[in-house]
Amino acid sequence: MDQIGLMRQLCLKTETKIVLVVLDGLGGLPNDAGKTELETAHVPNLDALASQSICGLSDPVLPGITPGSGPGHLALFGYDPLQCMIGRGILEALGIDFDLKPGDVAARGNLCTLDDQGIITDRRAGRVDTEKSRIIASQLDGIEIEGVRVIVEAVKDHRVVVVFRGEGLSDSVTDSDPQRVGLAPQPVFAGNDDSTKMARIANVFLTQASKILAGHHPANGLLLRGFSRMPHFPGFKDVYKLDACAIASYPMYRGLAKVVGMTVVKTGATLDDEIKTLKENFNKYDFFFLHVKATDAAGEDGDFGRKVSVLEDFDRRLPLIIGLKPDVMVVTGDHSTPATLGGHGWHAVPVVVNGKFCRPDTVSAFNETACISGGLGHIPACHIMPLAMANALKLEKYGA
Amino acid sequence: MDQIGLMRQLCLKTETKIVLVVLDGLGGLPNDAGKTELETAHVPNLDALASQSICGLSDPVLPGITPGSGPGHLALFGYDPLQCMIGRGILEALGIDFDLKPGDVAARGNLCTLDDQGIITDRRAGRVDTEKSRIIASQLDGIEIEGVRVIVEAVKDHRVVVVFRGEGLSDSVTDSDPQRVGLAPQPVFAGNDDSTKMARIANVFLTQASKILAGHHPANGLLLRGFSRMPHFPGFKDVYKLDACAIASYPMYRGLAKVVGMTVVKTGATLDDEIKTLKENFNKYDFFFLHVKATDAAGEDGDFGRKVSVLEDFDRRLPLIIGLKPDVMVVTGDHSTPATLGGHGWHAVPVVVNGKFCRPDTVSAFNETACISGGLGHIPACHIMPLAMANALKLEKYGA
Structure with a gap:
């Protein structure tokens, strides 16, 4: 016992x-x-x-x-x-009283600074203030990909939470956040056969997000990590x-x-x-x-x-x-x-x-x-x- | 985890x-x-x-x-x-840089002293010196039984390593070493159906070895323990x-x-x-x-x-x-x-x-x-x- x-x-x-x-x-x-x-x-x-x-x-x-x-x-x-174990994405979502639904997959997002070559120069975008993050999050919020709705909410400073809501999602995917400056954000990879849809949607979202973020230097990039579901x-x-x-x-x-x-x-x-x-x-x-x-x-x-x-x-x-x-x-x-x-x-x-x-x-x-x-x-x-x-x-x- | x-x-x-x-x-x-x-x-x-x-x-x-x-x-x-867990035999073999092959079963051997009734009187043969052990080991080395080659090498003092090399061996056998003086060496018993060949070969080897050792008093007996394979x-x-x-x-x-x-x-x-x-x-x-x-x-x-x-x-x-x-x-x-x-x-x-x-x-x-x-x-x-x-x-x- x-x-x-x-x-x-x-x-x-x-x-x-x-x-x-x-x-x-x-x-x-x-x-x-x-x-x-x-x-x-x-x-x-x-x-x-x-x-x-x-x-x-x-x-x-x-x-x-x-x-x-x-x-x-x-x-x-x-x-x-x-x-x-509790994934980082779920922790962030819960921390802002986000109303998680069954099946939701949440990721922790960092607004970051990318240079002209797309290399991360600051993983926290100069700790951009929460008000600015809120404006950016509202522009990223609501994208739909293959019937999956992507919800983005600001947490604090450079931190946002990204929730994927729809059918057939999985949390067995890798981070896009390399957790180091001097590297480019990574593609999200599927960890198994059941998570290819999740990885594809995350990557499409990140591509769309990067266009929206382009004008928001120093918060011109987004890094995702800790894709996770609510534990029981x-x-x-x-x-x-x-x-x-x-x-x-x-x-x-x-x-x-x-x-x-x-x-x-x-x-x-x-x-x-x-x-x-x-x-x-x-x-x-x-x-x-x-x-x-x-x-x-x-x-x-x-x-x-x-x-x-x-x-x-x-x-x-x-x-x-x-x-x-x-x-x-x-x-x-x-x-x-x-x-x-x-x-x-x-x-x-x-x-x-x-x-x-x-x-x-x-x-x-x-x-x-x-x-x-x-x-x-x-x-x-x-x-x-x-x-x-x-x-x-x-x-x-x-x-x- | x-x-x-x-x-x-x-x-x-x-x-x-x-x-x-x-x-x-x-x-x-x-x-x-x-x-x-x-x-x-x-x-x-x-x-x-x-x-x-x-x-x-x-x-x-x-x-x-x-x-x-x-x-x-x-x-x-x-x-x-x-x-x-690592078997004693494997430890001894590794300790002398013995080149273990996959499938090898190694046992730790003690040269010991037996009296006329075959009872152990000294489990370490008076800590016979390493040079003498080497000579004895070379005489025991190379015996073949049912296609299994038995390799014997001196370690230090009374200690030798015995490696059984061949097909169908197992380390699920008992020790011949009773780890006490006043008793006779024990036969090696199979621990399960798959180890009857190993036990048989070990016992045949011990019988042949006892004839070779007879003239080497005080090192006139051999005790085996810790039959084992390389762990992963x-x-x-x-x-x-x-x-x-x-x-x-x-x-x-x-x-x-x-x-x-x-x-x-x-x-x-x-x-x-x-x-x-x-x-x-x-x-x-x-x-x-x-x-x-x-x-x-x-x-x-x-x-x-x-x-x-x-x-x-x-x-x-x-x-x-x-x-x-x-x-x-x-x-x-x-x-x-x-x-x-x-x-x-x-x-x-x-x-x-x-x-x-x-x-x-x-x-x-x-x-x-x-x-x-x-x-x-x-x-x-x-x-x-x-x-x-x-x-x-x-x-x-x-x-x-």
């Missing part, structure tokens, strides 16, 4: 409430002073929480594996990230018997929450907005996924100081969440995003689990080094959900 | 270099003074390396499982040792995109390296020779497996003091390896060989991973007790390769 099957068998509906706070890209690496972002930040409330809780380190996928946001979050939601994972309600509420201001994380059947509520862009949303909804649900993007964004930008500030900002607001008195509170990240690396890392992520029955350890600070000695030890991230459920007394005994 | 599949998908070819030093049988047990071999040894360079690195403990197979050299090394190379594992180049170089003076480890597709370079018998070989080849490869046998040999002999000396000898030479400036350096063992046990043990093995992006922990000494507090925690040995690859920035992100 896999973990999801076990959860499905053991989970009970109870009155207790769980808050899972995901500080995106939480884990870091030491700066020249030998301290990570979290070790540098003044986070007295997180430290106090750690003192009263059980702590540890988690590996999102496996030691050494750097996860994208999809696997990182699926693991936190208790799904094996090596078994449960057993949902939170089914597996955990939870009425789960997702509070996330950033599209992709709303999308991830939808894939596992959480109710995604409207919220504003700031952490204060998110906490207000949490407060407003606290009586209506028994599980809350609260996503904080700014930690990851600072890490991705290589901005150590800003990541420290974001952590301190969160720490100042932590009492507002604790004040709601959830029965169980978990604070962790979906992966590390060390500022010194300027991107996602493979490094283990601190995790703290607080609840009346959590058996506190000796850890009295919430950071990478202190959590090594935590009572949870070093666990795969997909074990965090069962731990949260157990601490909320939402799990029956396994076996007689 | 299994780990090898994941690696195959994520590994990138880059310029970075990894050195994996395997101190065979590294882990130990405390002596009367309460300290293990590694804790007793003065190893300032290993301690300094630990201080700047991330450390931990690794289980070669599973907690409680004592591995042979095969599983111990396969795990370090990132292969699941419960899935990937995906190789290092295919899985990791590495040009891997193996530096090992002892036959079996060269054989293990060949099975996973490493290039085995010529080297001398001493650690100094091996380090010289490493230096000479450092520009030609991007992964180096450097094997140190003497730690295990001392442990096997129950010689605590010699194991301490070997560790100190290695420590004095460690700066020569570090001086080559590999991007990532790993020092660990394939299993424990505690001198107090006088053989391989199941005990977890210290591991240190050094690299620019390794997130150092608080461990400041390289030994069994200190490594308990390491940032890697307690990991299966097969996770060490992904960690080394990640630290060398040779892995793409998993998922979007």
Whole structure:
């Protein structure tokens, strides 16, 4: 029996409430002073929480594996990230509340810059602003090829989503995005006999799109990757018997929450907005996924100081969440995003689990080094959900 | 997806270099003074390396499982040792650069001493010297039975390899070696209907061999075990995109390296020779497996003091390896060989991973007790390769 099957068998509906706070890209690496972002930040409330809780380190996928946001979050939601995979196109579509129909194939699009020879010089078209992307997307939207409608919507900056809707489509096709500058966009190739129609339509669309884009320098090209269909994972309600509420201001994380059947509520862009949303909804649900993007964004930008500030900002607001008195509170990240690396890392992520029955350890600070000695030890991230459920007394005994 | 599949998908070819030093049988047990071999040894360079690195403990197979050299090394190379198995006969054959053909079945042979009743009194024939073994092997070599040619070659001391070459052979047969003194050698039994020919030929060969050996006391018997064929594992180049170089003076480890597709370079018998070989080849490869046998040999002999000396000898030479400036350096063992046990043990093995992006922990000494507090925690040995690859920035992100 896999973990999801076990959860499905053991989970009970109870009155207790769980808050899972995901500080995106939480884990870091030491700066020249030998301290990570979290070790540098003044986070007295997180430290106090750690003192009263059980702590540890988690590996999102496996030691050494750097996860994208999809696997990182699926693991936190208790799904094996090596078994449960979500295509990039679907993630982007879900993140903008796109109403996917059965059979739709979605691809992630990058508006890019091509030179006179058709070579990619900027994969993000100078991070063209969202308003401009919207105008371009509306010009690309609605093309019909062999009865297949191609829907194009802007996401953010240079990112768009392209959805192919019609009969006989497939997601077994290759990317047109070579993911490097200095190369031309690639043709889309069929991965098997059933996907020749999909590949043909994608290529016809890309040819038509390139004519429309020609006048929009620096956004004069379009790269597609991650052709995918909606996956079918057993949902939170089914597996955990939870009425789960997702509070996330950033599209992709709303999308991830939808894939596992959480109710995604409207919220504003700031952490204060998110906490207000949490407060407003606290009586209506028994599980809350609260996503904080700014930690990851600072890490991705290589901005150590800003990541420290974001952590301190969160720490100042932590009492507002604790004040709601959830029965169980978990604070962790979906992966590390060390500022010194300027991107996602493979490094283990601190995790703290607080609840009346959590058996506190000796850890009295919430950071990478202190959590090594935590009572949870070093666990795969997909074990965090069962731990949260157990601490909320939402799990029956396994076996007689 | 299994780990090898994941690696195959994520590994990138880059310029970075990894050195994996395997101190065979590294882990130990405390002596009367309460300290293990590694804790007793003065190893300032290993301690300094630990201080700047991330450390931990690794289980070669599973907690409680004592591995042979095969599983111990396969795990370090990132292969699941419960899935990937190599027969002892194949290992011995590979270790002497024996040119195995498709269909060959190899067995490990021990020259042994039999008493007048044909009972084994010494499984190693007084560790008869290699020169004598060579003479005996040449007398046994070349026997033909039912069109199957039996090739016998000396390995080292009392050890020989016996290769059966011909049609319709199988490796599903039992050992003739009872692995205990006080018993007679056993007949070889077929494990299934397809292996009756193999068993028959092995038994005819053993009967003929016993006549030839009769005059060679104390090497007057031959025991066969580990009948096996060459396994087919995906190789290092295919899985990791590495040009891997193996530096090992002892036959079996060269054989293990060949099975996973490493290039085995010529080297001398001493650690100094091996380090010289490493230096000479450092520009030609991007992964180096450097094997140190003497730690295990001392442990096997129950010689605590010699194991301490070997560790100190290695420590004095460690700066020569570090001086080559590999991007990532790993020092660990394939299993424990505690001198107090006088053989391989199941005990977890210290591991240190050094690299620019390794997130150092608080461990400041390289030994069994200190490594308990390491940032890697307690990991299966097969996770060490992904960690080394990640630290060398040779892995793409998993998922979007």
